[in-house]
Amino acid sequence: MRVLLTGGAGFIGSHTALKLLEAGHEAISLDNLSNSSAESLKRVSQITGRPAPLCVGDCTVEADVERVFREYAPIDAVIHFAGLKAVGESVSKPLDYYQNNLDSTFTLLRVMQKYDCRTVVFSSSATVYGTNQEMPLREDFPTGCTNPYGWTKWMNERVLTDCAKAMGLNVVLLRYFNPIGAHESGMIGEDPSGIPNNLMPFICQVASGKLERLNVFGNDYPTPDGTGVRDYIHVCDLAEGHLAALEYAADHPGTEIVNLGTGIGYSVLDIVHTFEKANGLTLPYTIAPRRPGDIAVCYADPSKAEKLLGWHARRSLEDMCRDSWNWQKNNPDGYGK
Ligand code: NAD
Ligand code: UD1
Secondary structure, three states, X not given: OEEEXXXXXXXXXXXXXXXXXXXXXXXXXXXXXXXOOOHHHHHHHHHHOOOOOXXXXXXXXXXXXXXXXXXXXXXXXXXXXXXXXXXXXXXXXXXXXXXXXXXXXXXXXXXXXXOOOOEEEEEEXXXXXXXXXXXXXXXXXXXXXXXXXXXXXXXXXXHHHHHHHHHOOEEEEEEEOEEEOOOOOOOOOOOOOOOOOOHHHHHHHHHXXXXXXXXXXXXXXXXXXXXXXXXXXXXXXXXXXXXXXXXXXXXXXXXXXEEEOOOOOEXXXXXXXXXXXXXXXXXXXXXXXXXXXXXXXXXXOOHHHHHHHOOOOOOOHHHHHHHXXXXXXXXXXXXXX
């Protein structure tokens, strides 16, 4: 298949481009580079020995999207990663988030309709499960969000579901849990700008000496060691999940919602200790107050992904910690963007 990856230069997009190329598909990316570097796809091309073309353009601009559809006709399917994703920033700049994350989908769907492209896989998030208490989280659980970023995912799910029905599209909505890790080559990985908000990039910068110590946000949660529990998934497993979703979507009209997680919850201290052991390092940390908006526990029921897509996560927490550090160690300044 010839696949368009919106946001393909980003963390998950670049790893997915690599897996698509390895599986014999073509991967064309459209990215405005607002949170990424063209270097990621150059490296994907080096690793795979195949072209990974990048069109620099904005998904909210119809002419930019149309240019790709024209230049690379026929595009068989789209994986729609493009979006802004910082939860805190979405609270202070909601309009930027609603505009970018929704307009990009509207524009994409209009152009897809014009070029008769019917298959789309969308990057949603476990954040749409809101404050559900019952674990593991199943796709049919009630949804609701706690911040504008989350609502953009929730609204996009709605838009794509309605359009699938009316326009005869094949849609898979993937709800990611907590992607970490990097490709085993250490050549591509996550490259956040500024001080990282998320746990693993923060840990990597503590390990490299860029940051002094990790703040563990709360040790009084109702969890075995009191720290927050999440379902961390290796980004290469996640990328392979996209491949499975795409191959499924290609001949299944309608909408399916699928969790991509491991089904296993690890605490912040589990991550700290596994990272130390896997990499032979010591991570200084302090117990700090809870971070506002955090929930105690969040992990997936991944059984639908296995049943529907024949996919399950294969990589361990040790693999995730080793590969995250390997990327950071080899690229202390990320892609140097
Ligand atoms: P990322 O920021 O690395 O990738 C997103 C890419 O989209 C970036 O390269 C950015 O430049 C691009 N982009 C943003 N707006 C654009 C626009 N209007 N036009 C063209 N390109 C645009 O983030 P990621 O971690 O790879 O996430 C990919 C997707 O998965 C996002 O939609 C994100 O919300 C979603 N998601 C991520 C996580 C996570 O933990 N990383 C979890 C759940 C869902
Ligand atoms: C966050 C977002 C979620 C998004 C996901 C992307 C919030 C409330 N949720 O999820 O919408 O999809 O990122 O990966 O922001 N922690 C520390 N110290 C740190 C950083 C994190 O102790 O410096 C803890 C957190 O309290 C949490 C765990 O580590 O228990 C994971 O945090 P993080 O990586 O930010 O992910 P989420 O909060 O699960």
